[in-house]
Amino acid sequence: MSGEDEHGGGGAGTPGAGRQRSRRARLFRAAGIALGCALVVSLAGAAWAYWHLNQNIKSVDIDSALGDDRPAKSMTTPSPYGAASPSPLPSGALNILVLGSDSRDGKRNKELGGGSSGGARSDTAMVIHLDEGRTKATVVSIPRDTLVTRPSCPRESGGSTSVSYGAMFNSAYSVGGPVCAVKTVESMTNVRMDHYIEIDFAGFADLVDALDGVTVTTDEDISDEDSHLELEAGTHHLDGTQALALARTRHGIGDQSDLGRIGLQQQLVKALLDQVDTTNLLTNPTRLYRVADALTDSLTTDTGLNSLTELMSLGQSLNSLSSATTETVMMPVVPAPSDPNRVVANEPEASELWESLR
Incomplete structure (x- = not known):
């Protein structure tokens, strides 16, 4: 058998396999960074939206x-759950x-x-x-x-x-x-x-x-x-x-x-x-x-x-x-x-x- 596997790819110890692992690692890192940025943007957007809506209200x-x-004031019946467990x-x-x-x-x-x-x-x-x-x-x-x-x-x-x-x-x-x-x-x-x-x-x-x-x-x-x-x-x-x-x-x-x-x-x-x-x-x-x-x-x-x-x-x-x-x-x-x-x-x-x- 030659150094190639049955699909023609490089063996586990070949330089080709190393390059593939390196590319996958770079892709995973890029995806992680993109998801992290998306999460930060989403959270920042939600925080801004909450601040904006809150600032709208006059009182x-x-x-x-x-x-x-x-x-x-209006009189109400006490919660059946008691004071320690109020209704949400x-x-x-x-x-x-x-x-x-x-x-x-x-x-x-x-x-x-x-x-x-x-x-x-x-x-x-x-x-x-x-x-x-x-x-x-x-x-x-x-x-x-x-x-x-x-x-x-x-x-x-x-x-x-x-x-x-x-x-x-x-x-x-x-x-x-x-x-x-x-x-x-x-x-x-x-x-x-x-x-x-x-x-x-x-x-x-x-x-x-x-x-x-x-x-x-x-x-x-x-x-x-x-x-x-x-x-x-x-x-x-x-x-x-x-x-x-x-x-x-x-x-x-x-x-x-x-x-x-x-x-x-x-x-x-x-x-x-x-x-x-x-x-x-x-x-x-x-x-x-x-x-x-x-x-x-x-x-x-x-x-x-x-x-x-x-x-x-x-x-x-x-x-x-x-x-x-x-x-x-x-x-x-x-x-x-x-x-x-x-x-x-x-x-x-x-x-x-x-x-x-x-």
Whole structure:
């Protein structure tokens, strides 16, 4: 036999075999370096993404501003696992005040809001009550034209605002920002707001676009010159700009009041829940990042939700919530005796509703 094996290659001790081992070693080293670099880049990218999303979130320290003169916190049943083995995710009952701000800050908000406006108001107000276990929710809309007793609220610059009787509900945000909005809702309802979330025009539109739109069904044609929305009755898949126009429309539907608009806003809440259910965000990291970026970039929260970790924990705790287990209602109101274009709480029905949440 010659020095070649039956396949014609060099023997184990030949120079050819040594060169092959050397090439394989170089390839393994190159592959190891490439994988190491990829891992470093991936970890750096993930760290940057977390930092970026975390930096997006703006917050207000509502608890410190309001102190202890507030309704009691929600009472929850102790965990069956005991204090030493808490559930990995929060599951207690929770009340969250969600405001849609009509602020025109920034070019995109001005474009979507139709130009400049004096100050910012709460264009939309919803109290979201999560039942213990967080598999069911009640969304209570408060008409912005409701006349209320606006309590004295602390000012950022020091001092406080005066009590105002017969004030429009959405004026609380105008005179005292999130702190006064929360205090006014708590004064009206005697329900503690555990958290506060605010989103602006651009943020809502961008969130809907990041979710690839929402599907809604309208029972009548909508034609609103102010919101620039033209929709025939039927089912429509709306992009972010259209969905925002639907949420703001009032002159093109029903009695052209804020009450008709609330029905559309509640429909959008359920449409968003349905879209989240069907989007499978966890299996699509790119879309998940787009949604998270759009959401965090437009949010103002209380300090209890001002980190990506806290928001993720809240979101994960709502995994079992769906549109089918979410009830939407409006605070019972009647026309105000002093002004037919305004409303006041209809008692005792309104108080009974808030008592049911407590």
